[in-house]
Amino acid sequence: MINVSSCVDDFPILKRKVNGQRLIYLDSTATTQKPRSVINAIVDYYENYNANVHRSVYKLGEEATDLYEGSREKVANFIGAKREEIVFTRNTTESINLLSYTLGESLKKGERILVSAMEHHSNILPWMRFEDYGISLDYAGLDDEGHIDMEDLKKKMTRETKIVSIAHESNVLGTINQIDEIGKMAKENGSIFIVDAAQSVPHMPFRVTENTDFVAFSGHKMLGPMGIGVLYGKYELLDKLPPFNRGGEMIKDVDFHQVSFEDPPLKFEAGTPNVAGAVGLSAAIDYLNLIGMENVRAHEISLISETLDALEDMKYVKYYGPRNPEERGGLVAFNVRNSMNVVRNLERNNVKVDKLYHSHDVASYLDEKNVYVRSGHHCAEPLARLLNISGSARASFYVYNTHDDVKSFIDALGGLGVQ
């Protein structure tokens, strides 16, 4: 058992000092830091077990294969799936692109794909490309607080809608979407239901259900290394899909003009895979299991509650997404109103002025105080357009963040209110 309140000591990078001060890392939505156990697992793999997998008959090759396949088993158990339903990819983006280039092949002119207006580009662009072939991309709208407008979603789920692909948790609004309900609707409609779980699998208990056909997530957003991602797919669906990349590892038999492909998941894993990445992800899951995903979720609710309470009191801060911490993950995107003095001066000089600080300026200001937040449109530009903002700053939490971090963040942000 690892206690979430003291686990910060397990993360070497968080001991680093910048200008003599500790760094406050609030960008775990982009990528998470790695505990020593994950770093050690990767080093141990390269020092003791490295060999190519699956086709080696010697000892090292067998051990590397066992580690790689053991990781697959661990990922499967973590989300309640079967081993053969777990495909290793590079990241969420590649997982969804894999579906675009396999599942998408069967789409016909006049058919439709449904996403929501809060999607990350990685769950928009793989589908937008079909518009060139007469296949429509529809966006379910949002309500004022940043939930999916379920009436609009229902309306846009038509007989022609073959694919419904929705983020479990928005990487900007933080909204946790009702994927059980949406999945049920999609199934009743006869659509394939895909869950972009990049922001949910790392942060809360997650189980696949009979309604979830495919699930995509990334290792590096859940304490694992970069370059390893996951695509879950129901076996009978994976079995029917054509292969994605073609080459080594993914065949049973090749003749000069004929090939028979491997069964899933290997059918989708052409080329030498990221074995060290899988080993690191396995160690990350061990670490998360020692904390307990219910405890991860409870910790983030506690941090985001405190943050939202503080932001509510800062009249010059506007944040986005639901007010109720239970309805959102441990992240908050926000903008800061420009100081009245600055606005007055700009207006006196007839300079067209935005009433909000640019999010990059806010992030640079916080950077000077060793508080690391992200800024920009967070790869969800359509959502920024919908909110009518050029972008936002975003603070996001994970297991290693503390109430001290929240305080440092709020204190630093307070400096912008008095300028």
Add this chain to the structure above:
Amino acid sequence: MYNDEIMDRYQNPLYYGALEKFDLKIDEPSSSCGDKVTLYLRIKEGRIEDMRWEGEGCIISMVSTDMFCGDAIGKQIEELENMDDSALLERFPIKVTSGRYNCVLLPLKAIKKLKKEK
């Protein structure tokens, strides 16, 4: 935020506003962060007689554009087109992190578009 020099220049730009008569107008949207700037140039025999700007964006990109106009007036347009990114970054009064390089470089990107179009 930043320092007094930057904040003063941001609030009191010297070259803001469209030119009534101009020979060139360049629009440069920065797709990655929503900034956009329009440059107005009056040119005689390849030499920049006047240069003004309008736009919206972060403090760094607005200040950099205003300073860029000041530096550009009197110079040959070719000289600006051939300017290195590093030269502009060095001339900027504060050191920015690499994530903000594009903010500083916004006006130069606009000018370099001319060369590409030639």
